[in-house]
Amino acid sequence: MKKTDLKKIFAGLGFIVLFGIIWLGCPSEDLTKGDAAEKVFVEPGKYDEFYFFTSGGFSGQVGVYGLPSGRHFKTIGVFAQHPETGYGYSEETKGMLETSFGFVPWDDAHHPKLSQTDGVPDGRWLFINGNNTPRIARIDLKTFETAEIIEIPNAGGNHASPFLTENTEYVVSSTRFSLPIPQRDVPISTYKENFKGTISFIKVEPKSGEMSVAFQILVPGFDYDLAHAGKGPSHGWAFFTCYNTEQANSMKEVNASQKDKDFIAAVNWKLAEKYLAEGKGKTLNGNYVHNVFDEHTHNTVSKQLNGVKVLDPLECPGLIYYLPTPKSPHGVDVDPSGEYIVGGGKLAAVIPVHSFSKMMKAIESKAFDGDAYGIPVLKYDAVIAGEVQNAGLGPLHTEFDGEGYAYTSAFVSSEIVKWKIGTWEVVDRVPTYYSIGHLTIPGGDSKKPWGKYVIALNKITKDRYLPTGPELTQSAQLFDISGDKMQLLLDFPTVGEPHYAQAIPAEILMKNSQKIFRLDDNKHPQAVKSEKQARVERKGSDVHVYMTTIRTHFAPDNIEGIKVGDKVYFHITNLEQDWDIPHGFAIKGLNNSELLIMPGQTKTILWTPKFEGVYPFYCTDFCSALHQEMQGYVRVSAANSSTPILYNIQK
Amino acid sequence: MSGMYFFPIWSIELGAPQFPEGLGFYIWLDKMTGFNENDLNSINGLNHYIGMQAIEPDSIAELKYMPYIVAVLIVLGVAAFLINKKSVYWSWLVLLVIVMLAGLVDFYLWEYNYGHNLDPRAAIKIPGMSFQPPLIGYKQILNMKAISLPHIGGILPGITLLTTFYLLIKSRKRANA
Numbered sequence: 001m002k003k004t005d006l007k008k009i010f011a012g013l014g015f016i017v018l019f020g021i022i023w024l025g026c027p028s029e030d031l032t033k034g035d036a037a038e039k040v041f042v043e044p045g046k047y048d049e050f051y052f053f054t055s056g057g058f059s060g061q062v063g064v065y066g067l068p069s070g071r072h073f074k075t076i077g078v079f080a081q082h083p084e085t086g087y088g089y090s091e092e093t094k095g096m097l098e099t100s101f102g103f104v105p106w107d108d109a110h111h112p113k114l115s116q117t118d119g120v121p122d123g124r125w126l127f128i129n130g131n132n133t134p135r136i137a138r139i140d141l142k143t144f145e146t147a148e149i150i151e152i153p154n155a156g157g158n159h160a161s162p163f164l165t166e167n168t169e170y171v172v173s174s175t176r177f178s179l180p181i182p183q184r185d186v187p188i189s190t191y192k193e194n195f196k197g198t199i200s201f202i203k204v205e206p207k208s209g210e211m212s213v214a215f216q217i218l219v220p221g222f223d224y225d226l227a228h229a230g231k232g233p234s235h236g237w238a239f240f241t242c243y244n245t246e247q248a249n250s251m252k253e254v255n256a257s258q259k260d261k262d263f264i265a266a267v268n269w270k271l272a273e274k275y276l277a278e279g280k281g282k283t284l285n286g287n288y289v290h291n292v293f294d295e296h297t298h299n300t301v302s303k304q305l306n307g308v309k310v311l312d313p314l315e316c317p318g319l320i321y322y323l324p325t326p327k328s329p330h331g332v333d334v335d336p337s338g339e340y341i342v343g344g345g346k347l348a349a350v351i352p353v354h355s356f357s358k359m360m361k362a363i364e365s366k367a368f369d370g371d372a373y374g375i376p377v378l379k380y381d382a383v384i385a386g387e388v389q390n391a392g393l394g395p396l397h398t399e400f401d402g403e404g405y406a407y408t409s410a411f412v413s414s415e416i417v418k419w420k421i422g423t424w425e426v427v428d429r430v431p432t433y434y435s436i437g438h439l440t441i442p443g444g445d446s447k448k449p450w451g452k453y454v455i456a457l458n459k460i461t462k463d464r465y466l467p468t469g470p471e472l473t474q475s476a477q478l479f480d481i482s483g484d485k486m487q488l489l490l491d492f493p494t495v496g497e498p499h500y501a502q503a504i505p506a507e508i509l510m511k512n513s514q515k516i517f518r519l520d521d522n523k524h525p526q527a528v529k530s531e532k533q534a535r536v537e538r539k540g541s542d543v544h545v546y547m548t549t550i551r552t553h554f555a556p557d558n559i560e561g562i563k564v565g566d567k568v569y570f571h572i573t574n575l576e577q578d579w580d581i582p583h584g585f586a587i588k589g590l591n592n593s594e595l596l597i598m599p600g601q602t603k604t605i606l607w608t609p610k611f612e613g614v615y616p617f618y619c620t621d622f623c624s625a626l627h628q629e630m631q632g633y634v635r636v637s638a639a640n641s642s643t644p645i646l647y648n649i650q651k
Numbered sequence: 652m653s654g655m656y657f658f659p660i661w662s663i664e665l666g667a668p669q670f671p672e673g674l675g676f677y678i679w680l681d682k683m684t685g686f687n688e689n690d691l692n693s694i695n696g697l698n699h700y701i702g703m704q705a706i707e708p709d710s711i712a713e714l715k716y717m718p719y720i721v722a723v724l725i726v727l728g729v730a731a732f733l734i735n736k737k738s739v740y741w742s743w744l745v746l747l748v749i750v751m752l753a754g755l756v757d758f759y760l761w762e763y764n765y766g767h768n769l770d771p772r773a774a775i776k777i778p779g780m781s782f783q784p785p786l787i788g789y790k791q792i793l794n795m796k797a798i799s800l801p802h803i804g805g806i807l808p809g810i811t812l813l814t815t816f817y818l819l820i821k822s823r824k825r826a827n828a
Contacts, residue, residue, distance in 0.1 A: 516689070551696055577689035578696065579672065625700065626774055 039480060040490045042069040047510070050442050050503045052455070053112045053126055054476065056080075057497025060107045062128060062139060067442075067453060067503055068478055070492030078137045078146050079107030079130045083593035087146070090595060091569065091604035092524075093293065095300035099133050099151050100287040108132045110499040111162065115209070119166035119231045119447030123508035125209050127162040127171050134158035136171055136202060138209055140295070142514045147293050150211045153286030153308055154181045154198045160227040162202070166235050166447070170214065170269065173200040174240055178221035182285055191249035195221035198310075199240060201269060210292060215276055215309045216284070217267065217319065220373040221247055223256065224265075226331050226397075231447050232338030234356040236270035239341055243328035245372065256328065257347060261380070263322040263372070264332050264343055266359060275316045281309030295517070298524040298602050314374045321363060322377045323354050331397035331438075335406065335421060336447050340385060342398045342406065351395050351408055353424065355385035386424035392417045396437060397500075399444030401451040401481055407444075409436040409456065416456055416479070418486060430486045432456040432477055433464050441481070442503035450505060454479045454486065457498040465493060474498055515579040517600035524602035526571035531555040536647045543568045543645070549583035549597065550575040551624040554617070557632030561645035564609055564638060570595075573602040584620025587634065594620050609636040652725050652811050655680055656718070658803035661758070663784055665694065666796040676706075677802060678758075680717045683708040701782055701793075702773025703765060713757060724750060737819065744815050751808060759786050 042048055048066025056062055060080030064073045081088030081097065088097050088105055097105050107130030114121035125147075126139040134152035139145065152158055157176030164171045178195040180186050186194045196218055203214040222242040230237040245262045248255030275281070284307065291302045313319045323341070329352075331344035341354040359378065361367075367382035392410025395417070399407050405427070408417045414435055418428040438457045442450040456477040465473060473493035480487040519529055528534050528546045534555040537544045543566050548555045554572075562568055574583050576599040586594040587607055595603045609615065619630035637643040659677030664686070667674070674693060675686045683706060685691045695705040708714055724747060731743040766783025769776075777793075784790065784797045791797075801809070 551699075576696070578693040629774075 036480075036487065036489045040068040040070070040478065042066070042071070047506055049506060050450075050453075051506055051509055052440075052476075052501060052503045053114075054457070054494050054496075054498040054501040055109045055112050055128060056495050057110065057474075057499055058108055059496030060109050060130070061496060062109065062112055062126065063495040063498070064144065065476075065492075065494075066506070067455070068489060070476065070478065070490050072495070074144060075495050076139060076144055076146065078128060078139065079104075079109055079135065079149070081105040081593070084596060086593050086595040086603055086605060089593040089605065091606060092299045092602075095302040096146060096149055096291045096293060098289050098291055098302045099135070100153075100289050100304070101133060104133045106132075107135060109137075109496075110159065112500060112502050113162050113164055113171070114502045114504055115168045115204075116164060116166055116446060117168070119235075121443055121446055121502070121504050121508070122168075123504055123512065125168075126502065127164065129158050129161035129173065131157055131159050131176070134161075134173065134175075136162045136173060136211065138211060140209075141509055142512050143295065144513070145293070147209070147295070148211060149291045150202065150213070151288035151290070152200050152202070153213065153288040153305075154183075154216060154284060154310075155179075155200065160199075160224050160240050163227040163229055163238070164204075165229040165238070165269070166231045168204050168206070170201040170203055170229075170238075171211070172227050172229065172238055172240075173202060174198065174219075174224035174227065176223055176225065178223065181218065188249050191221060192247050195247075195249070197221055197224050197242075199224065199265070199267060200308075201272070212290075213288065213305075213308050215272060215281055215311060217272065217311045217313060219265065219313065219320070220245075220375070222262075223252075225329070226344075228332050228334045228341075228445065230334055230338055230356065231336075234334060234338040234341075236268065237356075238267045238269055239323075239332045239334065240265040240267065241325070241329040241332045241343065243330075259327075261324040261326050262328055263377070264325045264329060264341065264354065265375075266321045266323060266341075268319055271318055272311055272316070275311055275319065276309060280316055281311055283307050284310040294523075296521055296523040298517075298522065298527075318363075320375050321359070322372055322375055323359065323383050324369065324377060324380045325352055325354075326350070333398040333400075333445065336400050336402055336449060338447070340421060342408075344396045344398065344408065346394050346396055346411065348395070349389075349391075349393075351388035351391040351398070351419075353385045353388065353421075354383045358385065359383045386422075388417075388419045388424045388426065390426055391419065392429065397439055399439055399441040399454065400449055401441055401444065401454075402449035403451060407439060407441065407454050407481070407486075409439040411435055411437060411459075414458075416454060416486060418481075428485055430479060430488065432458055433475070433491065434458060434462060435460040438498070438500040440501040440503055442505070450503075452480070452482055453489075453503070454481050455501060455503070457494075457501055458491075459497065461493070464491065476501070515599075516577055517598055519573075519575065519577060519600045522573070522600055522602060524571075524573070526569075526604060527573045527602040528571070529573065530575070531649055534647075534649055536561070536645050538645050541566050545570045545647075547572045547585075548575050549573070549585070549619065549630075551581070552619075552626035552630045554585075554619070554630065554632050555649050556647035558635075559632070559645075559647045560635040560637075561643045562609060562634055562636045563641060563643070564612055564636060566609065568607045568609065568634075569604055570607065571602060571604045572597055574599055576600070581623060582621050583623055583630070585617065586620050587617035588615045596621055609634075612636050612638055652721065652728065652808055654807040655721055655804045658807070659684075660802060660805040662800055662802045664798040664800075666798070667794050675798075679714075679804065680721060681714050683711075683714070697795075698782075699770075700773065700775045702770030702776070703782055704768060704770075706765070711761075713761075717754075720750060737822070740815065740819055744812065744819070747808065747812055747815075751812070755786070762786065 050067040052065040054063040062076040077087035115125040134155040138148040140147040156179040159176035161173040162171035175197040223244040225241040244256035325343040326345040327347035329343040330346040362382035392413040394412030477491040574597040661678040664675035
């Protein structure tokens with residue numbers, strides 16, 4: 001053998017070994033090809049293209065993120081007390097969590113929904129539902145704070161909410177759990193006779209955004225699941241899925257899954273308005289509480305309300321039609337044109353797509369397949385536009401890219417399935433990690449989607465991140481949908497369980513984002529607008545401390561004459577008028593939360609000292625070079641002492 | 652010259668990383684205003700660390716009488732135009748220069764006092780350091796870059812001065828020729 005031959009053999013072997021290392025070393029599934037990192041990289045100091053709002057699920061909060069980076073900016077306390085800012089603890093905000101059951105400092109927040117004008121998100125408000133103690137909250141997108149919470153009477157489980165009509169005329173609500181309406185003590189086994197559902201329309205005042213319960217529709221005792229309002233030609237209608245048309249009251253897992261088809265209820269709300277104007281609405285008792293936060297007085301106004309106008313579909317022909325939809329449908333989504341109504345039959349093998357124009361024809365020609373409790377059921381064949389075959393297992397929700405495609409989440413098969421509207425053909429599919437629930441495309445439920453990305457909202461993450469004991473995070477997965485094939489770019493953990501989410505171009509919100517509260521506009525009754533007005537006043541066993549903060553001191557910062565058992569109200573006004581300079585307040589043994597007071601804002605926290613002694617208080621938000629010095633003392637004397645009220649003001 | 656009532660005379664800009672949105676104030680004939688609504692407030696807040704007095708436009712006497720001085724100048728200028736005699740123009744010009752110089756000296760003295768008259772109990776004390784902003788130009792004061800420049804209302808009388816001077820010289824040459 002020649003030397004050169006040996007060389008060739010060694011070289012060949014070397015090549016094979018090298019090739020083998022590369023071959024084996026490569027992951028079998030290369031999900032992010034090449035430019036994913038580049039596509040999500042937002043240069044330090046630069047802004048994301050979209051705001052992304054996720055529901056906090058069981059945390060009762062809303063998360064604010066940027067896309068495409070996935071960076072987390074803020075967590076908004078909505079239905080949950082938020083000790084970071086004092087929301088739900090301070091005297092001003094406790095009222096936001098008042099309900100007809102008293103103070104309920106938590107809820108299960110599912111579906112954030114941006115207000116719309118002409119079917120397009122306008123960036124004014126974000127609505128979100130509380131599922132457990134039925135409520136709807138409105139978040140002001142100037143301040144990114146909860147501005148209003150309204151309770152829904154005669155309801156159990158506000159799940160199909162707060163989907164809204166194309167000009168935010170109404171946000172809707174419905175009962176996931178049917179109940180005896182009005183509530184009364186009956187055996188659970190009398191479900192079929194006694195249990196009813198309600199569909200509620202909450203009016204939104206166009207200027208202020210303030211909500212009021214306009215009317216309710218009494219509906220058969222099914223489980224109403226999700227909703228979407230029509231748009232364009234179908235504006236004036238709203239669609240609600242329902243399951244448990246079996247009307248089971250136990251073991252619903254099996255007993256509510258027997259029928260081949262349940263329904264999508266098509267509700268003609270314009271007709272409902274007409275019936276109400278004709279006086280068809282009957283007043284039904286039902287207690288509920290309405291809480292509005294006034295950004296000028298920095299206080300909540302809570303109102304106890306009773307009674308709501310109710311329409312009975314049996315007395316209001318044409319108000320509701322049922323569209324038969326296979327197997328316990330979950331999501332119901334209306335495409336940008338307003339013509340197609342997509343059902344997510346979570347136990348079905350296909351995705352049924354109803355046609356609005358066919359539905360109108362079927363109603364006209366009375367193509368009914370009998371009725372359910374007096375409500376006409378339309379013939380399936382008369383309303384169906386098409387069925388998407390091979391659409392994954394457990395299809396739940398569908399969003400649209402505005403380019404003629406729909407994207408459906410499939411929970412059981414953990415994937416997003418992309419299909420074409422009109423041909424109903426599946427054109428692409430990608431796996432998600434794992435068990436996707438909702439999915440979001442910027443503007444993907446509106447008349448004019450911005451497209452670009454789809455975000456999967458996953459329930460289970462298992463091995464996707466560093467483990468954190470038994471409780472793991474949920475996740476959002478970002479896919480680029482600008483090409484023919486969906487491309488995974490990023491996944492990032494989210495606060496609480498993200499059910500639905502919404503995304504909107506940053507430029508729409510950024511320009512309105514408020515920097516400070518103007519001191520001039522501060523109409524808080526206990527505000528003090530200069531240090532000269534700071535003071536301490538005793539009224540019986542209530543002590544009111546009118547305190548100011550400015551870099552870098554409290555005024556007053558030495559207080560004496562407080563007695564054990566006093567109710568001490570610290571009314572603190574932040575005199576700063578500079579962006580991003582909040583001050584904090586905390587005192588040793590405070591049984592409430594701390595306060596974070598934004599520039600120009602006044603907040604009050606109640607402290608009831610239990611023991612004699614001297615108590616330090618301090619600023620909790622690193623505000624300046626002398627932040628550590630921003631502190632003071634309160635002297636607490638015995639309940640029967642005669643220590644006079646004494647306080648100091650600097651200068 | 653009347654433009655002095657409609658535009659700031661001077662601007663003082665303070666630059667620091669924490670103020671990406673800009674921070675500074677304009678000096679008008681009769682008032683001081685921040686670049687942004689609350690800038691004066693912010694500047695006063697920052698300056699208390701080093702013991703500088705707060706800027707309170709209400710307590711600055713110049714802002715009260717300056718509009719009248721300028722008004723008198725304008726009236727005299729119009730009068731000079733009507734009289735239309737070279738000697739009167741020259742006197743008016745000299746008066747304008749005196750007022751402008753006096754204004755600058757007064758401004759410098761105010762700045763000197765502002766930068767030197769420090770509270771002895773200030774939290775941050777740097778021996779030998781004053782915080783006087785520059786009269787014109789740029790100066791690094793601790794973490795702040797201070798830029799002080801005449802604004803439109805300050806440039807206008809300068810232009811008036813130069814054009815009047817130029818026209819007078821020109822007419823003299825013409826007369827000589």
